[in-house]
Amino acid sequence: MSILRAGKLALVTGAGSGIGREVCRVLAREGANVVAADQNITTAQETVAFLEGTEHIALHINVEDRNSVKTAFKDVVKQYLKPPTIIVNSAGIVRKMFLMKPDDSNFDDVINVNLKGTFLVTQIAVNMLMEGNANTNSSIINISSIAANGRYVGYSTYNASKAGVIAMTKSASLELGQFGIRVNAVLPGFIDTPMISHISEEAREMHINNIPLQRFGKPEEVAEVIVFLASDRSSYINGASIEVTGGLI
Numbered sequence: 117m118s119i120l121r122a123g124k125l126a127l128v129t130g131a132g133s134g135i136g137r138e139v140c141r142v143l144a145r146e147g148a149n150v151v152a153a154d155q156n157i158t159t160a161q162e163t164v165a166f167l168e169g170t171e172h173i174a175l176h177i178n179v180e181d182r183n184s185v186k187t188a189f190k191d192v193v194k195q196y197l198k199p200p201t202i203i204v205n206s207a208g209i210v211r212k213m214f215l216m217k218p219d220d221s222n223f224d225d226v227i228n229v230n231l232k233g234t235f236l237v238t239q240i241a242v243n244m245l246m247e248g249n250a251n252t253n254s255s256i257i258n259i260s261s262i263a264a265n266g267r268y269v270g271y272s273t274y275n276a277s278k279a280g281v282i283a284m285t286k287s288a289s290l291e292l293g294q295f296g297i298r299v300n301a302v303l304p305g306f307i308d309t310p311m312i313s314h315i316s317e318e319a320r321e322m323h324i325n326n327i328p329l330q331r332f333g334k335p336e337e338v339a340e341v342i343v344f345l346a347s348d349r350s351s352y353i354n355g356a357s358i359e360v361t362g363g364l365i
């Protein structure tokens with residue numbers, strides 16, 4: 117039995133790769149209509165091509181740009197005649213940058229995509245939901261990271277951006293719960309996606325020593341949790357941050 121009501125409309129950012137792509141797959145499997153949004157329209161189209169069902173579209177979005185996000189949401193409403201009631205903020209980037217090395221552009225890039233992007237998508241999605249009186253039973257899921265604990269050396273900006281996502285999730289849940297919009301965060305550990313494909317075998321082994329399940333996670337293992345949070349089965353979970361790390365210490 118499907119865990120989503122048939123015809124639920126979902127918008128996923130970062131849908132052209134990794135976790136976002138898997139979220140699209142699981143949402144479609146559970147009967148949702150999926151808007152696969154990414155800055156790379158080609159990979160978003162590839163995602164749509166392998167989804168179950170037919171009511172899915174690929175859309176260009178640059179989450180750090182307000183106009184781009186607004187246009188994307190307007191296009192969705194034009195196409196489906198309603199706003200999405202499931203929003204998954206998966207677009208993200210990581211950059212290694214040691215604090216001693218001054219580099220404003222790296223800082224801006226990471227904060228703009230990971231934190232400002234989550235903010236803009238949430239704000240514009242919520243305004244569309246309220247305007248369309250479509251807010252009840254809505255669910256926003258933000259992808260933070262276990263890196264929000266600040267323990268990864270050389271990634272202070274990324275770590276801080278993901279800690280910001282947790283704080284924003286909590287604050288948004290306080291503001292939006294009264295309107296029937298739940299907001300939760302998922303904190304993945306090491307998940308095998310293109311984002312971490314640069315990790316050397318040596319570093320991988322070192323990290324695996326800290327994971328009780330003794331392996332990196334698969335994107336579908338994060339996607340299943342996200343789709344649970346999108347469904348009514350999690351109807352009393354709000355403002356939560358859920359770790360999906362294999363027990364990483």
Ligand code: NAP
Pocket residue numbers: 129130131132133134135136153154155156159177178179180205206207208209229233259260261262303304305306307308309310311312
């Ligand atoms: P991924 O495979 O690199 O996918 C990220 C997707 O987001 C890519 O398609 C990327 O496009 C897109 N994107 C980047 N900037 C964007 C922008 N400004 N606007 C729209 N789309 C944009 O990474 P992933 O591993 O699936 O990561 C998904 C989320 O999980 C991220 O927020 C990440 O920080 C988080 N996370 C991942 C891990 C992990 O171990 N993989 C762990 C913890 C948290 P391009 O390919 O063109 O850049």
